[in-house]
Amino acid sequence: MSYSAPKFKEKYGNFINGKFQDPIDGQYFENHSPVDNKLLAKYPRSNEKDVNSAIEAANKAKHEWGNTSAAERAGILHKIADVIQENLETFAQMETADNGKSIRETMNADVPLAVDHFRYFASAIRAEEGSATELNENTLSLIINEPLGVVAQIIPWNFPLLMLAWKVAPALASGNCVVLKPAEQTPASATFLAEKIADLLPPGVFNVIHGFGPEAGKPLASSPNVDKVAFTGETTTGQLIMQYASKNLHPVTMELGGKSPNVFFNSIMDHDDAFLDKCIEGAVLFAFNQGEVCTAPSRILIQEDIYDEFIKRVIERTKAIKMGNPFEESTMMGAQASSDQHQKILEYIKIGKDEGAEVLAGGDAAKLDGDLANGFYIQPTILKGHNKMRVFQEEIFGPVVAVCTFKDEAEAIEIANDTMYGLGAGVWTRDAHQLYQIPRAIKAGRVWVNCYHDYPAHAPFGGYKKSGFGRENHLMMLNHYRQSKNMLISYDKNKL
Ligand code: TXE
Helix, strand or coil: CECCCCCCCCECCEEECCEEECCCCCCEEEEECCCCCCEEEEEECCCHHHHHHHHHHHHHHHHHHHCCCHHHHHHHHHHHHHHHHHCHHHHHHHHHHHHCCCHHHHHHHHHHHHHHHHHHHHHHHHHCCCEEEEEECCEEEEEEEEECCEEEEECCCCCHHHHHHHHHHHHHHCCCEEEEECCCCCCHHHHHHHHHHCCCCCCCCEEECCCCHHHHHHHHHHCCCCCEEEEECCHHHHHHHHHHHHCCCCCEEEECCCCCEEEECHHHHCCCCHHHHHHHHHHHHHHHHHHCCCCCCCEEEEEHHHHHHHHHHHHHHHHCCCECCCCECCCCECCCCCHHHHHHHHHHHHHHHHCCCEEEECCCECCCCHHHHHCCCECCEEEECCCCCHHHHCCCCCCEEEEEEECCHHHHHHHHHCCCEECEEEEECCCHHHHHHHHHHCCCCEEEECCCCCCCCCCCECCEECCEECCECCHHHHHHHEEEEEEEEECCHHHC
């Protein structure tokens, strides 16, 4: 079955105080589809004035929203989930048009996971219990959670709706108002969601500001009138955002880059069975979402005695990836998200070749026919080299994997940890000792063992080292969006 880009209006506004509003200075930018480089729509090129107007609306709404009961907020979050579910196909087509990823991913992963995220946090706040301790016979200590107030959220373009859900669901669930800036490359799904849920939330509780990082993102992250900044994106941008927020001593959470190792031990080849097939699929997941995933398993480490046989099968499987029109259901790999990203990936492939890496598969742009010839496609690429090369150390954010070998467990751990990042990792083995001890030794916030790229809402996700701090998903996320009030109550009758 084949899908197509949904119909867009010529231009859209910012969503502020429950209504779409034109940018104050009347500036717009064009958003093109990476599928074929055609114009999709225009969005506001917002500046500090627009940002401040959204922040003001959020501040006006925060007391009322912060005082709603958990049951009320949960009911609204479930309705938001219903809206996304009812419009699943439109959201999926929108994400594919905007980002270039395949429709089978947007239909089966991006949108359903976003639905589940709203449901998870809706349910989580209903199940929570507070804490009370008797400090002595006359004193009670109560711990009460209070929302922070207004939260600034800045998100990237690789999973536009899902990254929105990861940020917005827990923030609203905790009783905060939100000002969200989507990435300029992928403004569509946040706008469509705002339109669809405008009647569900009181005005000002959820606001969307479009525009570029330095013009709209910076004033948002720098504002003294927000209470927290949450960011997902590049590590260097995260460093800037921390500087802006530090002037106000605002708390920040950061989901940043990665260079995740995917480690294959020799026991996987003990039998030629379904588990070995799963390991091969797990290695090829470097191309999932065109490699534009912060946890992309972008370094493959293979134990040297199985290298020849295993890599042969990985290359065969990689060559069978069906690239093409992302709107066709059979397409596995679509377009890179933008011309800039396409260019960056090609430069890294060249850097790898210049450094002496051996090209085992791909190694160039993919040329497609018809309208798609104007889109931004890259062949899934495997480079063999060593861990000191730039293609092993720097985040490429494309379907390019760097492969090397290791002798034993100690060397596998050393190579896996020889990176400034620590977001994800994969370990594949049939050995019971390795499947516990190796993940424990790898410095990363999420280690998948005999699986990869699962993102359930109830498992915490986040980085070590320069991959950021704070966690998303899971109950622990709620604590990043609220502060605890401790009440000490004395009921000593003699001292009243
Ligand atoms: O990211 P940015 P870009 C990596 C990936 C990619 C590279 C560049 O390697 O090739 O980053 O992508 C907003 N103040 N990742 O430039 O800059 C911006 O408008 C405030 C990894 O798109 O991090 C967008 O909304 N905001 C990553 C968001 O930040 C600013 C996901 C992300 O943009 C800003 C995306 C500023 N000064 C890219 N500058 C991951 N690991 O998840 C930009 N922004």
